Amino acid sequence: MKTKIRAIVTGATGMVGEGVMHECLEHPDVETVLVINRKASGVSHPKLKEIVHTNFFDFSSIEGELSGYNACYFCLGVSSVGMKADEYYRLTYTLTMHVAQTLCKLNPEMTFCYVSGAGTDSNEKGKGWASVKGKTENDLMKLPFAQVFAFRPGFIKPIKGLANTHNFYKYISWLFPIGRALYPNGFCTLHELALAMVSVTIHGYSKKVIEGKDIISLAKPG
Template identity: 80%
Template structure:
C-alpha cells in the first residue's frame, strides 16, 4: 500500500508550481495539498489549503500551519536573466534554504523535492546561476529531511489549460516532439515532472540528482 501524501507546494502561481499543484490535486495518493503564495492561485479544491504570505525569509507567523506534512515540492524560483548576482543568490539560495530549514525542523519525515535545472553545477565553480543552484542543491542535502532530491529538467512541456504557462511556449512548443525524439533526456512534460516527484517521495530512488531521463522513467513507474 502506497504512503498517502500530505504535500506543501511552493510557487503555485508560476508555471511549474501550478502544474505540480494540479497533478497533486488529481492524484489519489495525495490526500492534502498546502500552497504558500504571495498572491491567490485562483484554484478551489477539497484537498487544497492556501496560505497567502509575502515574507518567505521569515516564516515564524505561519509555522504552526507547516507541520504534519511528509512532502515539499519546491517549485519557487526566478530567472537569472537581467538580475544582479547578489539578488539572484538571495532569491535562489538564501530563500530556499531558509524555507527548507524551517520545514526540516517541523517535519522530520518529510521528503523535499527541489526543482533545480539542467546544467546545474554540483562543483559550485564560477559565479553564475549554475553554481548558485549547485550550492543550493548541496546544502539542501545536508538538512535533516527523510530524503532530498534535486530535479534537473531541461525543456518542460506545459499542461494544457492551466493559467500560468509562459507566453513564449506558444511560439516554441512545436520544438518539444522534435527535441524529445532527438534528445529525450532534455525534454520532459510538466505532468511527468509532477508524477516523478510523487513516485520518488513514496518509493525513494538510487540517487539524489534527478536528471531528465530519470524524470521520464520515474513518471512511467507510477
C-alpha cells in the same frame, strides 16, 4: 500500506508550481495539498489549502500551520536574466534554504523535492546561476530530511489549459517532439515532472540528482 502524501507546494502562481499543484490535486495517492503563495492562486479544490504569505524569509507567523506534511515540492524560482548576482543568490539560495530549514525543523520525516535545472554545477566552481543552484542543491542535501532530491529538467512541456503558462511556449511547443526524439534527457512534460516527484516520495530513488531521463522513467506507471 501505500504512503499517502500530504504535500506543501511553493511557486503555485508560476508555471511549474501550478502544474505540480494541479497534478497533486488529481493524484489518488496525494491526500492533501498546502500551497504557500505571495498572492492568491484563485484555485479551489477539496484537497487544497492555501496560505497567502508575502515574506518567504520569515515564516514565524505561519509555522503553526506547516506541521504534519511529509513532502515539499519546491517550485519557486527566479530567472537570473537581468538580475544582479547578489539578488539572484538571495532569492535562489538564501530563500530556499530558509524555507527548507523551517520545514525540516517541523517535519523531519519529509521528502523535499527541489526544482533546480539542467546544467546546474554541483562543483560550485563558476560564478553564474549554475553554481548558485549547485550550492543550493548541495546544502539542501545536508539537511536532516528523510529524503532530498534535486530535479534538473530542461525544456518543460506545459500542461494545457493552466493559467500561468508562459506565453512564449505557444510559439515553441512544436520543438518538443523533435527535441524529445533527439535529446530525451533535455525534454520532459510538466505532467512527468509532477508524477516523478510523487514517485520518489512514495518509493524513494537510487539517485539524489534527478536528470531528464530519470524524470521520464519515474513518471511511467508501475
